[in-house]
Amino acid sequence: MRILMISDTYFPRISGVATSIRSFRQGLELLGHEVDLLIPDYGSCTSEECGIYRIPARNIPFFPEERLMQPRALLKIKTGLKARHYDILHIQTPFVAHYLGNHLARSLKLPVISSYHTYFEAYLGHYYGKIPGPLRKAMARIPSRQQCAAINGLI
Template sequence: MRILVVSDAWRPQVNGVVRTLDTLKTELERTGHDVVMVTPDRFRSIPCPTYPEIRLALRPGPKVARMIEEAQPCAIHIATEGPLGWAARRYCIRRGIPFTTAYHTRFPEYIQARFRLPLRLSYAVMRRFHGASSSVMVATQGIETELARRGFARISRWSRGVDTELFRPRPEAKGETGPFAGLPGPIFLYVGRVAVEKNIKAFLAIDLPGTKVVVGDGPQLDEMKRKHPEVHFTGAKFGEELAVHYAAGDVFVFPSRTDTFGLVLLEALASGLPVAAYPVPGPNDVIGSHPAGVLDEDLGKAARAALVIDPALCRAHALEFSWGAAARQFVDNLAPFETFPAPGRPARRLSAA
C-alpha cells in the first residue's frame, strides 16, 4: 500500500515526533509498504517564533495538492497540526478523501507555557483540526481519556516501540573510557530538548547527590547553562553516541508534564536505566506501577528512590515494546480508499471486509 504521510516535523529537527515518523517509515518499508513523506524540507519556510529549529512552510497549499496528486496514495495520514497539516486537511476535505491524524504533541499546553494562551481556545482549534479525521491516533490510554473528556471523537491507539539492539546496557560505558568518566556519581540523566515545555527547570532545581547530566539542545540551553554551572551539558547526541550516553547513566529523570508518550522513557529503560518522573500521562502509561521506575510529585524523592532499582527489570520492561507491533497498529488505523479519486469525484473507502 502506498501511504502518504504529511508532517511539519522532520529532519534535521531532533524530537520524538521526528524519530517516531522516521522509524515508522523504515518499519513500513521493511514490510513492503511504499511511504511518501510531505515535509518542510521540500518547501520555502521560515523559522517558528521562539522555536527556530522548527521550520514553517510558506503558502504550502498548491504544492501540497500537487504532491498528493503525484503520489496517488492509497491512504493519507496527517501527523501534525502545522501549515502542511492544515493544507493537506483542506485538500482532503474538498476532494472527499478520508484521512487519519495523530495527536503527538500537547500543543495547547506548549502554547500556554510559551504565550499564556488559554487552554480552551487552543483545544477548540485542535478539536476542529482533528474533527474531520477518520481516526485520531494516540499513543496511550491516558491521552485517549483526556482527549475524549475534551470532546475529541474516533480515537484509536497507536503505541510506540524502541530499538533494543541500539539502546542496551553497556557496562563499559560506566568505566574510565565512558562519556561521564571523572564526574561524581551517581549520574542523574535527562535526554531531550532544553525547552520550557519540557519543564527541565524542575529537574535542575532538585537537590540530588552526584551529577546531573543534560543531553540535548534547545532554546533554553544557554540560559540553563548560565543558571546551573554545576550541571554537565553535553549538547545533542545521536545514534550510537546517544545510546552510549544513556548506558552511562544511573537514573533517567523525566520532568515533563506535557508529553503524550515520551519515547526517551523506552530508550532509557532499554539501556537499563530506571525512570523517575511525575505521575502524569506518558509516565503513567509507560511505567505506571511497574517496578522499573518511580513516579512521584516529589521528583527528587522519585530520583533518589530509583537508584536501587535493578537495571534488569528496566530492560525486561522495554523489551515488551516493539516497533513492528506499533507499525501494524498504525496500518490498521488508516482509512484506505480503493483508487485515488479523479477530479470532481469523492474517494471510495475500502470496505471493512
C-alpha cells in the same frame, strides 16, 4: 498501501515528533507499504532519502529551529502527487501541515488520518505560564477538537 504523510517538522530538526515519524515510516515500509513524506525544507540537507519531498519554507520569528511550509509551493506539486495514486493521507502535526493536509486530501479524494503526538493542554504551560490555566486549556482544546473533527481517523 501507498501512504502520503505530511508534517511541520522532520530531520534535521531533532525532536520526539521527527523521531516518531521516522520510526513509523520505517515500520510501515517493513510491512510492505510505500510511504512518502512532505516536510519543510530546512535548507541544510545535502542528501535525501527516497520519497521525501522538502517543501520551500520560511523561518518563524522567535522559533529559529522551526520552519513554515509555503502553501503555494506545496500546491504546485499537487498534480505530481495525484499521479502517485495514494490510498490515504496521514497528517503528523497540527499546524500548517494539518490544514494543507486536509486540503490535499480533499483535492486528491483521499481519506485522512492524523497522529496526536503532543498533549497541548499540558504543553502550553511551559511556554505561556502567565496565561491562566483554564484559558490555556481552552486555547489548546478548541483547535484540537476542530482538527480532530475534520479527519477520518485519529492515532
